[in-house]
Every structure is written in structure tokens, then in C-alpha cells.
Amino acid sequence: MLCAGIDAGSRSIKAVLLDTDTGKILAAGVSDQGVEQERLATELFDKILFEAGLERAQISGVIATGYGRNAIRFADTTITEITCHARGVHQLAPETRTIIEIGGQDSKVISLENGGRVRDFAMNDRCAAGTGRFLEMVATRLNMNWSTLSELAHQSQKPALISNMCVVFAETEIIGLLAEGKPLADVVAGVQKAIATRVAALAGRSVASPVYFTGGVALQPGMARALEEVLACPVGVVSQPQFTGALGAAVLAGERAARNNL
Amino acid sequence: MECRSSGPQPSVSNASAGAALRWFEDMIDHCYDYAEAARAQGRPVVGIMCEFTPREIILAAGAVPVCLCGGSAATIPPAEQFLPANLCPLIKSTFGYQVTGKNPFLNWADLVVAETTCDGKKKMFELMGAAKPMYVLELPHKAENAAALEHWTQELHKFKAHLEERFNTQITEEKLRAAIQLMNRERGLRRQLADLMTQDQPPLTGRQLIEFKSIISGIEADLQQYENGLKSLSASGGDASSPNVTATKASLPREIRVLLTGVPIVHGAERVLELIENAGAVVVAMENCTGLKPILEDVDAADPAPIRAIAKKYYHLPCSVLTPNSGRFDTLRSLSAKFRPDCVIEIIWQACLTYDIESIQVRKLAEEELKLPYLKITTDYSPSDSARISARVEALFETIKAKAKG
Ligand code: SF4
Ligand code: SF4
Numbered sequence: 001m002l003c004a005g006i007d008a009g010s011r012s013i014k015a016v017l018l019d020t021d022t023g024k025i026l027a028a029g030v031s032d033q034g035v036e037q038e039r040l041a042t043e044l045f046d047k048i049l050f051e052a053g054l055e056r057a058q059i060s061g062v063i064a065t066g067y068g069r070n071a072i073r074f075a076d077t078t079i080t081e082i083t084c085h086a087r088g089v090h091q092l093a094p095e096t097r098t099i100i101e102i103g104g105q106d107s108k109v110i111s112l113e114n115g116g117r118v119r120d121f122a123m124n125d126r127c128a129a130g131t132g133r134f135l136e137m138v139a140t141r142l143n144m145n146w147s148t149l150s151e152l153a154h155q156s157q158k159p160a161l162i163s164n165m166c167v168v169f170a171e172t173e174i175i176g177l178l179a180e181g182k183p184l185a186d187v188v189a190g191v192q193k194a195i196a197t198r199v200a201a202l203a204g205r206s207v208a209s210p211v212y213f214t215g216g217v218a219l220q221p222g223m224a225r226a227l228e229e230v231l232a233c234p235v236g237v238v239s240q241p242q243f244t245g246a247l248g249a250a251v252l253a254g255e256r257a258a259r260n261n262l
Numbered sequence: 263m264e265c266r267s268s269g270p271q272p273s274v275s276n277a278s279a280g281a282a283l284r285w286f287e288d289m290i291d292h293c294y295d296y297a298e299a300a301r302a303q304g305r306p307v308v309g310i311m312c313e314f315t316p317r318e319i320i321l322a323a324g325a326v327p328v329c330l331c332g333g334s335a336a337t338i339p340p341a342e343q344f345l346p347a348n349l350c351p352l353i354k355s356t357f358g359y360q361v362t363g364k365n366p367f368l369n370w371a372d373l374v375v376a377e378t379t380c381d382g383k384k385k386m387f388e389l390m391g392a393a394k395p396m397y398v399l400e401l402p403h404k405a406e407n408a409a410a411l412e413h414w415t416q417e418l419h420k421f422k423a424h425l426e427e428r429f430n431t432q433i434t435e436e437k438l439r440a441a442i443q444l445m446n447r448e449r450g451l452r453r454q455l456a457d458l459m460t461q462d463q464p465p466l467t468g469r470q471l472i473e474f475k476s477i478i479s480g481i482e483a484d485l486q487q488y489e490n491g492l493k494s495l496s497a498s499g500g501d502a503s504s505p506n507v508t509a510t511k512a513s514l515p516r517e518i519r520v521l522l523t524g525v526p527i528v529h530g531a532e533r534v535l536e537l538i539e540n541a542g543a544v545v546v547a548m549e550n551c552t553g554l555k556p557i558l559e560d561v562d563a564a565d566p567a568p569i570r571a572i573a574k575k576y577y578h579l580p581c582s583v584l585t586p587n588s589g590r591f592d593t594l595r596s597l598s599a600k601f602r603p604d605c606v607i608e609i610i611w612q613a614c615l616t617y618d619i620e621s622i623q624v625r626k627l628a629e630e631e632l633k634l635p636y637l638k639i640t641t642d643y644s645p646s647d648s649a650r651i652s653a654r655v656e657a658l659f660e661t662i663k664a665k666a667k668g
Contacts, residue, residue: 067649082657106650118661123654125640125647
């Protein structure tokens with residue numbers, strides 16, 4: 001069966017086409033989020049269909065997830081990003097017990113039971129401090145792109161202490177640190193550590209191994225290391241971390257279609 | 263939201279239950295008319311802001327007790343000219359009405375009664391007291407201390423004397439007993455309404471149930487409507503769907519029963535309750551001060567010492583400002599047994615320290631003892647995080663349903 005998952009996140013839209021019988025991802029794509037969410041999602045969907053040489057009629061089920069899931073009307077139904085990420089990561093790394101997902105505007109810690117079912121989850125409230133937004137602010141501030149940012153962080157021996165947990169105030173703090181002459185690498189590593197600390201606080205007492213890291217921010221190599229240090233356990237990064245939500249949605253779309261066909 | 267197709271539309275199967283609900287939708291207007299008429303007859307208006315305030319004594323003084331708690335986001339910015347931004351929205355909103363002068367009941371209040379509860383309120387009362395006659399009852403915080411109840415009783419005696427002097431009246435035992443009866447009747451009716459939610463198919467949504475309240479206690483017309491609503495709902499087992507409470511999508515399948523706890527959900531601040539029920543659940547019990555907490559217990563009408571009996575009832579209120587607040591955990595245990603929820607959701611207003619810190623114990627109770635999933639939502643009155651809250655609530659429900667499917 002061929003199924004699709006659309007993850008309409010806060011910063012970007014991701015789409016995955018999955019052959020649920022083989023578990024093979026036939027196509028995947030990402031586009032920037034914008035005001036005309038449904039049009040953007042439709043274009044992206046059509047684009048990956050074209051890439052895979054498929055047509056809409058061949059797709060047995062579509063599930064939308066993510067912040068903008070309710071705007072994707074061509075989907076059969078919606079499922080939250082928490083359930084979808086859990087399903088997506090389970091698909092890629094079935095041994096996972098804890099998922100850390102850091103996206104553009106939120107971060108989550110999901111603990112899984114045997115079989116990949118969600119046991120419990122925590123998600124940041126209003127504050128953006130433990131999210132990709134924080135890194136984005138720093139990158140903009142320093143006039144750098146994300147990948148240079150994490151390369152820089154890698155050079156740091158002594159991450160700076162960023163004590164302010166509010167993104168707005170942290171920005172001031174970062175400017176202050178740079179003005180004091182703190183090496184850029186230490187400041188960037190400090191930011192990564194601050195995010196990791198925030199996410200670890202979200203996780204609370206129970207972080208069962210193996211831990212897998214996903215979401216757009218997982219593309220930054222330094223972040224996994226920062227999480228490992230704070231959590232004091234190995235943290236694996238799933239392959240194609242920005243797609244786990246859409247992948248999970250596609251897997252769930254397959255399960256749903258199978259149920260409906262019974 | 264697993265299912266997007268709309269289910270059966272809500273039927274207004276019972277006209278008089280709907281009528282009762284509609285009555286309370288205009289609750290503020292009725293209270294306005296009532297207070298205006300009472301003032302014309304020379305009755306004083308007494309503002310209250312907490313469930314520890316003994317309404318019976320105020321009623322016995324011939325005064326009209328009005329709840330002044332603010333549930334509006336609009337009054338928060340004006341309040342922040344004077345109060346720190348990092349303060350509970352309930353306190354800011356309440357005080358904001360003093361700044362804007364837009365709460366007629368506060369403007370009318372001949373006296374405002376407050377208690378030493380949380381620090382934020384206590385210090386806000388000082389500011390409010392600069393512009394309004396204010397009487398502060400000293401609430402002892404160590405719930406299990408026998409001397410504390412004694413002190414609280416003394417506080418109520420002093421309060422009674424203060425009202426007598428201020429309003430030039432005599433609070434006789436007879437008046438006190440009448441007020442106790444009235445309040446017991448009101449609590450009893452609201453309790454019975456809340457008890458309807460024990461049914462497998464509750465006849466109301468939580469959003470509808472929370473409409474059955476009034477910011478002025480003891481209005482006979484309200485009590486009549488409680489009775490009407492109760493009669494029709496218990497007789498028919500029907501629902502009270504009303505055109506105006508549309509915030510809750512009654513058409514969604516309601517598979518999940520929620521026990522709600524935490525801070526008070528003041529009139530106007532029901533957003534989270536709506537988000538929860540829009541995700542396909544029904545809030546079957548609210549432990550909060552705006553729900554069951556203050557109406558679970560009555561004043562012992564047979565007690566030969568009425569003030570003492572009143573003191574006892576109010577002192578048992580399991581608010582997080584008390585330490586230890588074991589009464590709250592007992593309440594949650596019994597509500598859980600009675601209302602059979604599938605999960606516990608706790609609402610915390612941002613910067614409410616006492617409830618926030620206590621939430622760790624609530625989570626533990628829910629997960630380890632009641633074996634129920636627990637979700638804490640920390641928010642304020644602005645809707646900017648609604649999508650985020652919905653995602654968490656929906657994810658919780660997805661998890662519960664997945665577990666049920668096995
Ligand atoms: S929660 Fe506590 S302080 Fe607030 S109204 Fe209730 S009793 Fe009063
Ligand atoms: S919600 Fe908390 S901080 Fe706000 S008034 Fe009540 S006890 Fe105080």
C-alpha cells in the first residue's frame with residue numbers, strides 16, 4: 001500500500017511517500033512554511049508524487065500532523081506530532097525508549113513503551129528557549145548559517161554559561177558575552193548547552209535508554225553531543241531527522257487504511 | 263482528533279434544561295440587575311476574591327457578596343502598569359478592573375474582603391486597599407494545626423463584628439442560620455448538578471456545567487434555575503445543548519473522561535476547558551475552586567455555634583496555599599473513584615507558585631496511585647498558545663485510545 005504523511009510544522013512543511021509493505025520511503029520533500037499553508041502543502045505533495053512517478057489516486061491514505069495539521073484539508077485525518085514522531089522514530093529505530101525532538105518552535109521528550117507506543121511525553125510551554133528558535137536567533141545575530149554554527153561549536157573547549165532562559169534576554173546576554181571578548185565558539189557551544197539543559201529539564205527524572213534525537217535541530221551535529229553531556233547517556237541521531245513526523249504520519253496512514261479495508 | 267466527520271448533532275432533548283443553561287449564560291446581567299436593585303434597597307455590596315471568604319456571614323449582614331475575580335485578558339495590560347508581568351493572570355486581571363474601573367461590581371463594592379492566601383494576592387490586596395475599603399482575614403496556613411482552626415474561628419468572629427459596625431446592623435444567630443441554610447441549599451444543588459457527570463453518558467459537557475454558577479451567591483432566581491436544570495436533566499437523561507455555548511463541539515465523539523484540577527477557572531477564562539473538550543473529551547469533574555472544591559462540604563446547620571461551624575467548613579478547603587495540603591489529595595482520590603476519569607489534567611496559571619509546586623505531588627498521585635495519565639498545562643489568559651495546548655491534549659487522548667485498543 002502507498003501512503004503519505006504531511007508534517008506542517010511551524011517553520012517548514014515536510015512530506016513523505018511510503019510503501020507500507022516494504023517500509024521503503026519512495027520520496028520525501030521539504031518546503032518553507034508560509035501563510036498559504038494548504039497551497040504550499042499541496043504543491044509539495046504533488047512534487048514528491050511526481051518525483052516518485054505516482055498519482056494521487058494511487059495513494060491509499062494521507063495523514064497530516066504538526067502545528068498546521070488542521071489546515072491540510074486533503075488529508076484523511078490528523079494526528080498530533082507527538083504520536084507521529086513516536087511512530088516515525090519507532091519505524092527507524094525500534095529499540096528507542098526515549099525520543100528527544102527539537103523543532104523550530106518547540107521541543108518534546110517522548111517516552112515509549114515496548115512496541116513503540118507513547119507512554120508519556122513532555123512539551124515546552126510558551127517559551128522558545130529550548131527550541132530551534134533560540135539557535136536561529138543566534139545565527140541571525142551572528143550572521144551565520146546553521147551549519148557554520150555547529151562547526152564553530154565543535155571547536156569550543158569551554159562552553160560559555162548562558163544563564164538566561166528567555167530567548168529575548170539571552171540575546172542581550174550573548175551580545176554581552178561577545179563584547180567581553182568570549183570566543184565565538186564558546187558562546188555558540190554555550191547556547192547549545194543551554195538548549196540541551198532546558199530539554200533535559202523537560203525530560204525530568206525518567207530518561208530511559210536508548211535515546212534518539214530527531215527534529216530539524218538534530219541536523220546540527222553539536223546538539224547531540226550537548227544532549228549527551230547533559231543527560232549523561234548516549235544520544236543517537238535518527239537518519240533524516242526532519243522527516244520523522246511525516247514518516248510516522250505515513251505509517252499511521254497505512255495502519256488506518258488497513259483497518260478501514262477490513 | 264482521530265475523526266473529522268461530524269457525528270450526530272446535539273439534540274435539545276430537553277427544553278427546560280436548555281432554558282436553565284441560557285439563564286446562566288446571562289448570569290452577569292442578572293447579577294448586575296440584582297445588585298442594582300439591592301443597592302436601591304440600601305443593601306451593601308461586598309466584594310470577595312476567594313473561596314475561603316465565608317459568604318454566610320456577609321449574607322447574614324444583609325449584604326450582597328459578589329465575586330470579583332478577573333477572567334479577562336483585556337484588563338491585564340492596565341494592571342501591569344502597577345504589578346509585575348510575572349504574576350498570576352487571575353491576580354492581574356482582577357486588579358486590572360480596579361485600574362480601568364470597568365467592573366461595576368467592584369465600583370459598587372462598599373467593602374472588599376480578602377484573605378492571606380498566596381503572596382501575589384496578599385500584596386495585590388494592599389494596593390487595592392489603597393483605593394477601596396478592604397478587610398483582610400488572616401488565614402492560617404498549617405492545615406493540621408488545631409490552634410489554626412481556633413485562630414480562624416476568631417478571625418470570623420472579628421469579621422462579623424466588623425460587618426456589624428460598618429453596616430450598622432446586628433448579625434443575629436437567626437440570620438446566620440438562615441444564611442447557612444441558603445448557602446447549603448445552593449451548594450447542594452450545584453453538587454447534584456455536578457453529580458450528573460458520574461453517568462456513563464454525561465448529560466452536559468464540562469463547559470456547560472461550569473456555566474451553572476453565579477458571581478453572587480444566594481439569588482433565589484438562580485437557585486430556581488439550578489432546580490429546573492437539575493429536574494429536567496435527571497428526568498430525561500437528555501442534554502442541555504444550548505445555541506450559545508457553541509465553543510464546545512458537542513458533535514465530536516466523547517470517548518475520554520477528564521478529571522480537571524489546579525487553579526480556579528474564572529468566568530471568561532474557560533479557554534483551556536474548551537480546548538480539552540474540543541479534542542473529543544468530556545470534563546466530568548473539576549476539582550478546582552470554580553468547580554467542586556468549595557461545594558463538596560456544607561456548613562453543619564445543627565452546630566450550636568454557627569460561626570464555629572462556618573469556620574470549620576471553610577477551613578477544610580484544600581487550597582494549595584495550605585501546608586501540607588493533604589485534603590486535596592483525598593479529594594482527588596474520591597473524585598477519581600466517583601467520576602471514573604481516564605486521565606487527570608491540571609491547569610496552572612503562569613506564576614502561580616503554590617499550585618505549580620504542588621503539581622509534582624498531583625502527578626505522582628495520578629500516575630502511581632490512581633494509575634491515570636497526567637498532563638499539566640501552564641498558561642495564562644492570552645490565546646497565543648492554544649494550538650500548542652491542543653496538540654498536547656490531543657496527544658494525551660491519542661495515547662489513551664491507543665492503550666485502550668491494546
Ligand atoms: S485556589 Fe486558593 S486562593 Fe484561589 S480562590 Fe481557591 S481557595 Fe482562594
Ligand atoms: S491561581 Fe495561584 S497565584 Fe493565582 S491567585 Fe490563585 S493561588 Fe494565587
